[in-house]
Amino acid sequence: MSHTPPVCAPHGDIIQAAVDREEPPQLSQAQLLWIAALLDGLAAQRSGAAEGLRFLVFGVGLDSDVWAAVNCQGRTAFLEDSEEWIGRIRGSHPGLEVHHVTYQGRLSAAQEFFKQPWLMDVPQSVQGACWDAILVDAPRGFRPYHPGCMESAYYAVHTARRCTAAGRAHHVLVFLHDVNRPVESQIVQRIFSGPGIRPLGVIKGQLGDLAAFSIAQAPS
Ligand SMILES: C[S@@+](CC[C@H](N)C(=O)[O-])C[C@H]1O[C@@H](n2cnc3c(N)ncnc32)[C@H](O)[C@@H]1O
Numbered sequence: 001m002s003h004t005p006p007v008c009a010p011h012g013d014i015i016q017a018a019v020d021r022e023e024p025p026q027l028s029q030a031q032l033l034w035i036a037a038l039l040d041g042l043a044a045q046r047s048g049a050a051e052g053l054r055f056l057v058f059g060v061g062l063d064s065d066v067w068a069a070v071n072c073q074g075r076t077a078f079l080e081d082s083e084e085w086i087g088r089i090r091g092s093h094p095g096l097e098v099h100h101v102t103y104q105g106r107l108s109a110a111q112e113f114f115k116q117p118w119l120m121d122v123p124q125s126v127q128g129a130c131w132d133a134i135l136v137d138a139p140r141g142f143r144p145y146h147p148g149c150m151e152s153a154y155y156a157v158h159t160a161r162r163c164t165a166a167g168r169a170h171h172v173l174v175f176l177h178d179v180n181r182p183v184e185s186q187i188v189q190r191i192f193s194g195p196g197i198r199p200l201g202v203i204k205g206q207l208g209d210l211a212a213f214s215i216a217q218a219p220s
Helices: 011-019 029-045 064-070 083-092 107-115 150-165 182-190
Strands: 054-058 075-080 097-100 133-136 171-177 197-203 210-216
Touching: 011 029, 011 064, 029 064, 029 133, 029 171, 029 197, 029 210, 054 064, 054 150, 064 075, 075 083, 083 097, 107 150, 107 182, 133 150, 150 171, 150 182, 150 210, 171 182
Parallel strands: 054 075, 054 133, 075 097, 133 171
Antiparallel strands: 171 210, 197 210
16 A cells, blocks of 8 residues: 655745744744755655655754654654753644753863764664754753753764765755854864865854755765
8 A cells, every 4th residue: 555645734834833923933934944945955856765854853942843844754853851841842742753862061061072072872763863954953052051062963963974974865964053152163163074064054043043064975
């Protein structure tokens, strides 16, 4: 029996409804639309593939249901460290795939991480998986005692490299929010650099600038 994938609502409608809410997402409308358009482009390149896009999102928030709706034919998995936010999102959107993770680093120790990075632990159903797109918008990183996005960004780039090298993804889109902040700007220089990584641009936002990168297999 053939399986007919669900028809996703138009992205513009999904995003307009989200930004019109009393509590809108922190990503701006232009940033949400940009991510959705790049995901669309990726899906169009992959048309004919049996499954939808594989989308990994660091952090839940007021945008979580947007990503599940935009990628309604694929798998969207969320990694979140805050039990409070997990409870909130599971309450409002029980169908979402949300996993708890723990970060070991601290923003105040970001330089130590850059000198000797480590690969964070992820749940078994995520470990070893490959993704077509990864959004890094967590964990929080605006106080010295916050974990900062070093571990999540490093995991995203490492995973993109592993999956492209293994031929399990042609290229991976990675989005990084808050690139206007000092540590995120260092993350761009130190983690989003090297062969195979192509910057796609930056969209400014009132609550943080968003950068996108395409990560393909490094030329040998
Ligand atoms: C930058 S927020 C993620 C925001 C989300 N991408 C959005 O556009 O609404 C990063 C972390 O802060 C927490 N968080 C999520 N939404 C939040 C909000 N509206 N206000 C404060 N903290 C939030 C969660 O623990 C999340 O992992």
